[in-house]
Amino acid sequence: MRPRQMAKSALTVARRTVGLPAATFWGRLMASGIRPPAFVGAYPDFDTARANAPKTAPNTYDDDTVAPLNFKVMCEVHIWDYPVIFWLERLLKPDMHVLDAGGHFGTKYIAFQHILALGAIRWTVQDLPATIRGARAGQRRGDVPGEIRFLDDVTQAESADILLMSGLLQYLDRPIAELVSALPARPPHIVLNKVATRDGPTVVTLEKIGTARVPYQIRNREAFEADLRAMGYVIRDSWTIPSLARVIATHPALGASTSRGYYLERAA
Numbered sequence: 001m002r003p004r005q006m007a008k009s010a011l012t013v014a015r016r017t018v019g020l021p022a023a024t025f026w027g028r029l030m031a032s033g034i035r036p037p038a039f040v041g042a043y044p045d046f047d048t049a050r051a052n053a054p055k056t057a058p059n060t061y062d063d064d065t066v067a068p069l070n071f072k073v074m075c076e077v078h079i080w081d082y083p084v085i086f087w088l089e090r091l092l093k094p095d096m097h098v099l100d101a102g103g104h105f106g107t108k109y110i111a112f113q114h115i116l117a118l119g120a121i122r123w124t125v126q127d128l129p130a131t132i133r134g135a136r137a138g139q140r141r142g143d144v145p146g147e148i149r150f151l152d153d154v155t156q157a158e159s160a161d162i163l164l165m166s167g168l169l170q171y172l173d174r175p176i177a178e179l180v181s182a183l184p185a186r187p188p189h190i191v192l193n194k195v196a197t198r199d200g201p202t203v204v205t206l207e208k209i210g211t212a213r214v215p216y217q218i219r220n221r222e223a224f225e226a227d228l229r230a231m232g233y234v235i236r237d238s239w240t241i242p243s244l245a246r247v248i249a250t251h252p253a254l255g256a257s258t259s260r261g262y263y264l265e266r267a268a
Contacts, residue, residue, distance in 0.1 A: 037249030058212040074107035094120035099160035102168025166193040190264040197221040233264035
């Protein structure tokens, strides 16, 4: 289809769907063959976002068809990984335990194993049940290192020296303090990366992951950093990732998000 025809088709769909609920609008737009935007809708919380997601597609990562997506890409080292590598290199000591919450199929272990000395490190990944099923299947095939331990329940994790959360927080539908309090002890060190933030109120949008539309939270920066301090942690370092700024196509007036990372040390 030529650009002019595509624009005319999009306009026709838009005219026919004005006033329809968001889920219906985007369902018809996707059915038209026009490539849908990565982020649509702006909602106050996860439940409202899910209620407005298309009913014909998954709205969660806890799905056997969604969990394996982008595995190979996630196993690569990206520019935004280097601050995490910087801090892990300085913190890791033999026999330390890293709890990689939201760690998918152990993709950070796979990406970092040729850069960091992980042979003497105990590495546990905690994630959603569908993701853990896929990760264990990958271990049986030999695609995922057998050294990684996988859990789908964070309360089953052993005490960790370092809690790593890279790319988890925008999908985490509960406060970070609740996750940390579920651990047997507060980790001495926490490394966060790819945290979507903004200066205005927290908003939850819907991100396109394959055929799914999953809630994606953009947190108010000031409130989030206050929560980190209230947990009993000092923000020792922080960084931004300009290439991961996100604009919600349906709500451009909200502006672009700012992707941030943090190194936190437990206060004495």
